[in-house]
Amino acid sequence: MTPPIRLLAVDIDGTLLGADFRISDTDLAALRRAHQLGIEVVLVTGRRHTFALPVAAQIGFDLWLISSNGAVTRSSGGELFHRDLLPADTARRLCTYMRAFRGSTVVTFDKEEKGALAIERFDELTGSIARWIEKNRAFIATVVPLEDVFVTDPIQVMFCGPVARMQEAEQHLAVGGFENEITVLKTQYDARDLTIIDVLNHACSKGHALRRWAEHRGIPAAEIMAIGDNFNDVEMLEYAGIPVIMGNACPELKQNGWRVTASNLESGVAAALDDVLGPPAV
Secondary structure, three states: OOOOOOEEEEOOOOOOEOOOOOEOHHHHHHHHHHHHOOOEEEEEOOOOHHHHHHHHHHHOOOOEEEEHHHOEEEEOOOOEEEEOOOOHHHHHHHHHHOHHHHHHEEEEOOOOOOOOEEEOOOOOOOHHHHHHHHHOHHHEEEOOOHHHHOOOOOOEEEEEEOHHHHHHHHHHHHOOOOOOOEEEEEEEEHHHOEEEEEEEEOOOOHHHHHHHHHHHHOOOHHHEEEEEOOHHHHHHHHHOOEEEEOOOOOOOHHHHOOEEOOOHHHOHHHHHHHHHHOOOOO
């Protein structure tokens, strides 16, 4: 058969991973089926590249990853295609302006060693974000003041914490005069009382990165299927010819008229692929 799509762009957290932070056997089988049909599978995630690699390893074949919400496109083997970094001067001024949220601030750099993540202190990085901190502790450097870390351009500046607190951060950021210098992307998990606000370079997002990769591959948007669940997936879903949102997606995304698949706890990625490709042969 000639599949109706040539590229599948799939988010990780809340989409491909279940409650145990693993890919279900059903979703794995669907991704491998797509791969065998010649469909390119690309993981598109807010995670940094290193933190996304264990998920890519579960899939069982080489692929490309668009990580850090579109800032880095690199293969699972380490080959770099594109980086879109946040200018150090912009990041420094941003951190100074957002000083009231310093305890919720994490800066990310594109390197695989201690200092890939920089913070000023740990005291507000608690609750749902604490598990992420523990998994990444070997990569975290403490820098006081945080402005001193910007000797090179970072990937992003991130603010993370309880939903209500991050609403305050989002509102403060919106009136800071940075709108022509940055892109602000939000990921929100109400059940975990967690919001992550990623600040990236201007015109950097999952959608921009997916477009760049698809044009490099010569694949039109009409032949791309994208699956996501959160606010940071919107640009990617708007670009793809076949946008799909998970059953567990936030209600706001369900107002856009995109097709809705099953939840991440019900192998919604496989259900979406079966809807487009037809059920697998028995």
